[in-house]
Structure formats: structure tokens, C-alpha cells
Amino acid sequence: MEAKKETFTYTYSAKEQEEIKKIRGKYTPPTKEESSMERLRRLDKSATKGAAIVSLIVGIVSALLLGVGMCCAMLPGWEAYFIPGIVIGIVGIIGVIVAYPIYTRMVKRKRAKLAPEIMRLSDELMK
Numbered sequence: 001m002e003a004k005k006e007t008f009t010y011t012y013s014a015k016e017q018e019e020i021k022k023i024r025g026k027y028t029p030p031t032k033e034e035s036s037m038e039r040l041r042r043l044d045k046s047a048t049k050g051a052a053i054v055s056l057i058v059g060i061v062s063a064l065l066l067g068v069g070m071c072c073a074m075l076p077g078w079e080a081y082f083i084p085g086i087v088i089g090i091v092g093i094i095g096v097i098v099a100y101p102i103y104t105r106m107v108k109r110k111r112a113k114l115a116p117e118i119m120r121l122s123d124e125l126m127k
Contacts, residue, residue, distance in 0.1 A: 073086050
């Protein structure tokens, strides 16, 4: 008599396969090669990343200055700080106003700098 080997196979669903790949990706060393599409995405994201950080810092610091100026100008017993509070508040208002133009100017410069490489990569990918 011949012994029959019984085997059991199981295939995971597509959702489970994707989850397995994500988990496995965390434990495999990163590859040195970068595809053209990945490079295109990375370059596109880098055009706005630095500008967003700078404009957020300017906006937050300016909003805090505006708050300090309001506190100095409005608190009773702080009459000596009324004029400096107004000046500090105006500086804060100006900073909040210029945060977005700083962002747009930085993005425009970075995109102009990255444009040749982006165009080359996108032409390569569209062929």
C-alpha cells in the first residue's frame, strides 16, 4: 500500500496579503534603488515641505506675539505696557499676514528649481 501524503494549503485574501507585505516591509532593509515614480513623488512633496514648516513657524510665533501684545494692552494694572503691547500686537499681526505669502514664494522658488528634473522624470514615465 502506498501512503498518501495529505497536504493543506491556504491562500490569504488580497487584504491580508497587503497587510502581510506591509508588516514584512518594516523588517526588510530598505533598497538603495528608487523607482522613477517614487523619485517623482518625493520631489513633488519636497517642493512644499520646507515652505510649510517655515510658514507654520512664522504664523505660530506671530500669533503668540499678537496674544502677548493683547495681554499687555488689555490687562488692568499694566498701563505702563499699553503702548509696547500695541507695538508687539502689530508686529504679531504683520507676521500672521505675511506667513502665507512666505509659503507661496518659497513653493514657487522650489518648484522653479525642481521643474527640469520633474519634467524629465514625468516625460520618462509617460513614454
